[in-house]
Amino acid sequence: xxxxxxxxxxxxxxxxxxxxxxxxxxxxxxxxxxxxxxxxxxxxxxxxxxxxxxxxxxxxxxxxxxxxxxxxxxxxxxxxxxxxxxxxxxxxxxxxxxxxxxxxxxxxxxxxxxxxxxxxxxxxxxxxxxxxxxxxxxxxxxxxxxxxxxxxxxxxxxxxxxxxxxxxxxxxxxxxxxxxxxxxxxxxxxxxxxxxxxxxxxxxxxxxxxxxxxxxxxxxxxxxxxxxxxxxxxxxxxxxxxxxxxxxxxxxxxxxxxxxxxxxxxxxxxxxxxxxxxxxxxxxxxxxxxxxxxxxxxxxxxxxxxxxxxxxxxxxxxxxxxxxxxxxxxxxxxxxxxxxxxxxxxxxxxxxxxxxxxxxxxxxxxxxxxxxxxxxxxxxxxxxxxxxxxxxxxxxxxx
Amino acid sequence: xxxxxxxxxxxxxxxxxxxxxxxxxxxxxxxxxxxxxxxxxxxxxxxxxxxxxxxxxxxxxxxxxxxxxxxxxxxxxxxxxxxxxxxxxxxxxxxxxxxxxxxxxxxxxxxxxxxxxxxxxxxxxxxxxxxxxxxxxxxxxxxxxxxxxxxxxxxxxxxxxxxxxxxxxxxxxxxxxxxxxxxxxxxxxxxxxxxxxxxxxxxxxxxxxxxxxxxxxxxxxxxxxxxxxxxxxxxxxxxxxxxxxxxxxxxxxxxxxxxxxxxxxxxxxxxxxxxxxxxxxxxxxxxxxxxxxxxxxxxxxxxxxxxxxxxxxxxxxxxxxxxxxxxxxxxxxxxxxxxxxxxxxxxxxxxxxxxxxxxxxxxxxxxxxxxxxxxxxxxxxxxxxxxxxxxxxxxxxxx
Numbered sequence: 001x002x003x004x005x006x007x008x009x010x011x012x013x014x015x016x017x018x019x020x021x022x023x024x025x026x027x028x029x030x031x032x033x034x035x036x037x038x039x040x041x042x043x044x045x046x047x048x049x050x051x052x053x054x055x056x057x058x059x060x061x062x063x064x065x066x067x068x069x070x071x072x073x074x075x076x077x078x079x080x081x082x083x084x085x086x087x088x089x090x091x092x093x094x095x096x097x098x099x100x101x102x103x104x105x106x107x108x109x110x111x112x113x114x115x116x117x118x119x120x121x122x123x124x125x126x127x128x129x130x131x132x133x134x135x136x137x138x139x140x141x142x143x144x145x146x147x148x149x150x151x152x153x154x155x156x157x158x159x160x161x162x163x164x165x166x167x168x169x170x171x172x173x174x175x176x177x178x179x180x181x182x183x184x185x186x187x188x189x190x191x192x193x194x195x196x197x198x199x200x201x202x203x204x205x206x207x208x209x210x211x212x213x214x215x216x217x218x219x220x221x222x223x224x225x226x227x228x229x230x231x232x233x234x235x236x237x238x239x240x241x242x243x244x245x246x247x248x249x250x251x252x253x254x255x256x257x258x259x260x261x262x263x264x265x266x267x268x269x270x271x272x273x274x275x276x277x278x279x280x281x282x283x284x285x286x287x288x289x290x291x292x293x294x295x296x297x298x299x300x301x302x303x304x305x306x307x308x309x310x311x312x313x314x315x316x317x318x319x320x321x322x323x324x325x326x327x328x329x330x331x332x333x334x335x336x337x338x339x340x341x342x343x344x345x346x347x348x349x350x351x352x353x354x355x356x357x358x359x360x361x362x363x364x365x366x367x368x369x370x371x372x373x374x375x376x377x378x379x380x381x382x383x384x385x386x387x388x389x390x391x392x393x394x395x396x397x398x399x
Numbered sequence: 400x401x402x403x404x405x406x407x408x409x410x411x412x413x414x415x416x417x418x419x420x421x422x423x424x425x426x427x428x429x430x431x432x433x434x435x436x437x438x439x440x441x442x443x444x445x446x447x448x449x450x451x452x453x454x455x456x457x458x459x460x461x462x463x464x465x466x467x468x469x470x471x472x473x474x475x476x477x478x479x480x481x482x483x484x485x486x487x488x489x490x491x492x493x494x495x496x497x498x499x500x501x502x503x504x505x506x507x508x509x510x511x512x513x514x515x516x517x518x519x520x521x522x523x524x525x526x527x528x529x530x531x532x533x534x535x536x537x538x539x540x541x542x543x544x545x546x547x548x549x550x551x552x553x554x555x556x557x558x559x560x561x562x563x564x565x566x567x568x569x570x571x572x573x574x575x576x577x578x579x580x581x582x583x584x585x586x587x588x589x590x591x592x593x594x595x596x597x598x599x600x601x602x603x604x605x606x607x608x609x610x611x612x613x614x615x616x617x618x619x620x621x622x623x624x625x626x627x628x629x630x631x632x633x634x635x636x637x638x639x640x641x642x643x644x645x646x647x648x649x650x651x652x653x654x655x656x657x658x659x660x661x662x663x664x665x666x667x668x669x670x671x672x673x674x675x676x677x678x679x680x681x682x683x684x685x686x687x688x689x690x691x692x693x694x695x696x697x698x699x700x701x702x703x704x705x706x707x708x709x710x711x712x713x714x715x716x717x718x719x720x721x722x723x724x725x726x727x728x729x730x731x732x733x734x735x736x737x738x739x740x741x742x743x744x745x746x747x748x749x750x751x752x753x754x755x756x757x758x759x760x761x762x763x764x765x766x767x768x769x770x771x772x773x774x775x776x777x778x779x780x781x782x783x784x785x786x787x788x789x790x791x792x793x794x795x796x797x798x
Contacts, residue, residue, distance in 0.1 A: 077532075131532045133476075141566035145544070145557065148565060158544065166547060166568050167540035173565070 002030045005066040009059075011271060012264045014191045014219040017198065021214035025185055029067030038063045039071040039184035039200075039213070041124075041175060043078075045094065047105040050237040051299070052221040052230035055265045057113040059188055059218055070119045071182050072110065074103055077125040078171065109240045112303055127181045128174055139173050142206045143199075148172070151195045172196045176203040183209050188216045221265055224250060226258040244304040248312035251296035256281075256288045259295060267298055325369070325385060325393065333397040340367070340377040347386055347394035364389050401429050404465040408458075410670060411663045413590045413618040416597065420613035424584055428466030437462045438470040438583035438599075438612070440523075440574060442477075444493065446504040449636040450698070451620040451629035454664045456512040458587055458617055463517045470581050471509065473502055476524040477570065508639045511702055526580045527573055538572050541605045542598075547571070550594045571595045575602040582608050587615045620664055623649060625657040643703040647711035650695035655680075655687045658694060666697055724768070724784060724792065732796040739766070739776040746785055746793035755787075763788050 005026050010016065028034040040056055049057075060070045076099055094102070107121060131139065148169050149158055157164050172195060179187055179200030189197050197215045204212045220229045223236025230237045238250045254262065263274050277294075280286030293313065300309035332347045341356035344365065350356040357375060359365050365372045366387040367379075379398050386394045404425050409415065427433040439455055448456075459469045475498055493501070506520060530538065547568050548557055556563050571594060578586055578599030588596050596614040603611045619628045622635025629636045637649045653661065662673050676693075679685030692712065699708035731746045740755035743764065749755040756774060758764050764771045765786040766778075778797050785793045 128532050133527050133530045133532070133535050136532050136535050137566045137569055140569060141564045143565050144562040145548070145553075145565055145568065146560070146562065149544070154544075161545065163543040163545065165540045166542050166544055166572070167536045167538075169544065169565050169568070170536055170539060 002026055005030070007271060008062050009066065009216070011062075012055075012218065013059075013216050015194070015215075015217045017201070017215040018212070019214065021211070022186060022216070025068075025214075026066055033067075035067050035069055036185040037071050037182065038068040038186040038188060039073055039179060039182055040188050041073040041075050041178065042106060042110075043075045044099055044102040044106055046232075047102040048232075049106065049109045049240040050230055050232065051240070051262075051266060052223075052237065054113060054240065055218050055221050056188060056190070057110055058266060058268070059216070061113050061115065061268075063186070063188075064115045064118045068118070068186070070114060071184055072107070072114070072119050072121045073178060073182070074106075074121060074123045075175075076103070076123045077128040077174070109303075112240070122182065124174070124178050124181075128177070131177070136170065139177055139203075140170060142203065143169075143173060145169070172199045173203070176200040177207075179213055180204055180207045180209055184213045185211070186214045186216060188218065190220055191217045192220065193217070218265070222258060222261065224254055224258075226255050226261075238299075240303050242303075244300050244308040244312040245315055247303065248296045248300045248309065248316055251299055252289075252292055252316065254292070256292070259288070259292050262299075263295060267295060269298075325387075329385065329393040329395045331395045331397070333399060335399050337378045337380050338398060340365075340372060340379060341375075343379055343384075343396055344386055344388065344394075347396055349386060349388045349392040349394050359388055401425055404429070406670060407461050408465065408615070410461075411454075411617065412458075412615050414593070414616045416600070416614040417611070418613065420610070421585060421615070424613075425465055432466075434466050434468055435584040436470050436581065437467040437585040437587060438472055438578060438581055439587050440472040440474055440577065441505060441509075442474045443498055443501040443505055445631075446501040447631075448505065448508045448639040449629055449631065450639070450661075450665060451622075451636065453512060453639065454617050454620050455587060455589070456509055457665060457667070458615070460512050460514065460667075462585070462587075463514045467517070467585070469513060469518045470583055471506070471513070471518050471520045472577060472581070473505075473520060473522045474574075475502070475522045476527040476573070508702075511639070521581065523573070523577050523580075527576070530576070535569065538576055538602075539569060541602065542568075542572060544568070571598045572602070575599040576606075578612055579603055579606045579608055583612045584610070585613045585615060587617065589619055590616045591619065592616070617664070621657060621660065623653055623657075625654050625660075637698075639702050641702075643699050643707040643711040644714055646702065647695045647699045647708065647715055650698055651688075651691055651715065653691070655691070658687070658691050661698075662694060666694060668697075724786075728784065728792040728794045730794045730796070732798060734798050736777045736779050737797060739764075739771060739778060740774075742778055742783075742795055743785055743787065743793075746795055748785060748787045748791040748793050758787055 006023060009022065009026070010019075016022065025034075025036040029036065038060060040060055042053075060068075060072075064070060111119075149155055151172070154164055154168075156162075175196045176199030178184075180203050183204075184200065187197050187200050194215075194217060197217065201212045201215060222228065223230035223234055224238070225234075225236045228234050228236060232239075238247055242250070251262070260274075260278065263269065263277070267274065269277075277286065277291050281288050281291060297309045297313060300312050304312075330347070334343070334346065338346075339353075341350070341353040341360070344350035344356045344359075345353055350359065356365070360372050360375055363371050367377075367384050369385065369387070379396070381398050384396045384398070386396055405422060408421065408425070409418075415421070424433075424435040428435065437459060439459055459467075459471075463469060510518075548554055550571070553563055553567075555561075574595045575598030577583075579602050582603075583599065586596050586599050593614075593616060596616065600611045600614060621627065622629035622633055623637070624633075624635045627633050627635060637646055641649070650661070659673075659677065662668065662676070666673065668676075676685065676690050680687050680690060696708045696712060699711055703711075729746070733742070733745065737745070738752075740749070740752040740759070743749040743755045743758075744752055749758065755764070759771050759774055762770050765784075766776075767784050768786070778795070780797050783795045783797070785795055
């Protein structure tokens with residue numbers, strides 16, 4: 001049981017610092033029922049989550065399964081900070097109402113994954129405000145400028161003469177101080193957060209917190225393209241608030257390779273269950289499309305309902321499974337009524353009207369996804385999708 | 400009158416930024432009686448001032464003569480800040496009582512130079528505390544790390560891999576913010592403070608203070624050796640709380656060259672008066688020692704009284720002016736009574752007793768600074784300073 005728990009917690013992680021600590025925490029839970037805390041920070045600047053964000057939430061949910069209370073930390077402190085120079089375009093100051101509304105939207109989405117009973121929502125403004133000028137200076141005396149400039153992005157920007165505001169040196173310290181205040185046992189975050197996550201460990205030591213937090217880093221989830229990280233700006237994302245139909249369709253659109261990645265990072269199926277699916281696909285007893293549908297069903301059901309997911313599947317099959325129409329079809333137009341065979345030739349998807357007749361006879365010609373039965377069909381004013389076989393399409397407007 | 404004031408304010412300064420602003424302020428004072436503010440910061444970590452510190456105070460007093468209110472800023476904020484790492488040996492955290500007592504001692508000394516009626520003692524803890532975490536982060540967003548590392552001492556330490564705590568980047572910003580809060584018209588400080596003084600100007604602009612402060616920098620005063628900066632640790636200083644006799648004697652010990660430097664930076668004599676003294680010494684109508692005595696009298700009277708200064712002068716003349724005894728005299732000892740001529744030979748300051756007799760006859764031999772009259776004098780138990788002529792000395796203990 002302990003071994004299985006450790007395996008599930010390690011699953012998909014990119015790096016773990018102090019795994020021994022995690023083992024001890026789990027052991028104490030299984031043997032003595034002792035709970036422990038796992039912290040993760042969330043920035044309420046954007047109200048909508050996508051599946052990239054949920055990788056962490058899934059991991060938190062796994063921890064909850066094995067005795068953890070989650071410290072769901074809302075970074076509302078920094079969200080309210082202005083920039084007196086007015087130079088920064090990256091920071092948009094949010095009003096209190098905006099933050100509040102973002103937080104509400106955020107947590108509603110998060111509780112589709114997390115166990116609300118085992119979650120403490122905490123706001124770092126509550127303790128960072130009262131840190132005060134003196135506390136912040138003391139905090140910043142614990143780290144050197146040289147050490148800070150070792151951070152990957154700072155070091156790159158410094159060498160490239162890209163400005164780094166002094167305040168940017170304070171944010172990692174504040175994030176670390178959150179762990180001091182919360183006395184977190186574990187903190188999880190993305191691999192891009194490594195420096196800040198370790199800061200928590202270091203500061204806990206400086207500020208005499210009894211034991212330092214273990215750190216578990218999750219990889220960044222690839223977007224639908226399977227290459228770039230999932231993000232809104234790249235438009236390769238599945239939003240948690242996407243409609244059921246969209247969600248289902250987007251999951252089905254990913255490659256088979258990416259599907260296994262999504263299983264590992266997003267599914268609640270156990271490692272063993274996933275292994276069994278893989279074997280099934282390998283030995284041909286399972287069709288990969290069937291497996292992908294199961295994943296799409298699981299994810300869609302999580303953010304909607306089982307019924308919504310099944311409906312989305314049925315809809316998808318109805319619309320797409322029968323005939324796939326590409327999005328970029330060449331367009332044509334003509335005047336007056338036109339004979340269907342001539343239209344197919346004019347639109348360059350048949351070489352001759354005689355070939356067109358033969359194809360119609362064989363049932364290989366469709367108009368608006370329906371087989372053409374009448375060899376003498378005349379098209380009058382309107383728009384038509386003409387199709388020959390599976391690959392040749394044209395759009396025709398008859399004026 | 401305006402021209403003279405400007406001359407006196409510029410006197411001895413190492414560098415002035417925005418002298419036009421100072422000219423305008425003085426003009427408005429002379430023409431409309433408008434006052435203005437001049438800020439100077441003082442660190443209450445050590446309770447005792449030496450003349451090196453008073454260079455700034457003299458300059459402030461000059462400003463007061465020409466319409467300025469002085470913002471006498473006590474840096475009590477930083478004095479109370481701890482270092483959670485416990486690594487820093489440079490910062491000694493002061494208790495509230497220590498700070499209070501230091502401040503009292505400090506201001507008592509300062510008001511021997513400053514006009515108390517035209518001085519506002521201000522404490523930066525009053526506004527820096529309430530700046531808070533958010534305010535400090537906003538403040539630190541106004542400057543880049545690269546700009547901060549341009550500061551001379553930071554740049555040297557960074558290249559030498561000497562640790563710089565992140566907090567050290569915050570202190571110049573806080574000092575600059577003092578000028579924002581106080582809306583200072585002018586700030587004065589040592590040349591070593593240039594970076595921090597300019598920070599005040601810059602931040603006033605960022606925080607929309609109507610007009611930016613002019614900056615006047617004074618040179619660092621040389622100590623009694625005329626080479627190194629005056630400081631306690633080098634023991635080349637004249638303390639403001641030194642006894643009158645010590646003070647008078649120390650001023651008289653400086654070189655003629657350094658004397659003119661001290662006149663420029665420490666005397667309240669006008670530039671013209673000092674020029675007249677210089678001419679007198681050059682054309683031989685004034686003895687430099689006489690001029691130095693006048694400086695010693697002026698400085699001693701400032702921190703004690705006119706009478707104390709005159710007494711110190713008289714005492715000095717009595718003790719030192721008649722015969723100067725070097726401090727490192729060779730020491731000898733002998734048993735029982737000893738004849739004076741033999742003693743001089745034993746102590747290696749006469750080649751023979753006959754030569755000793757001749758010198759005694761000519762009045763060239765002194766014991767304890769008094770001429771020996773009796774050729775047969777016997778020295779019994781005690782300590783004696785034996786002297787032949789102006790240069791030969793010995794100390795003899797008769798047991």
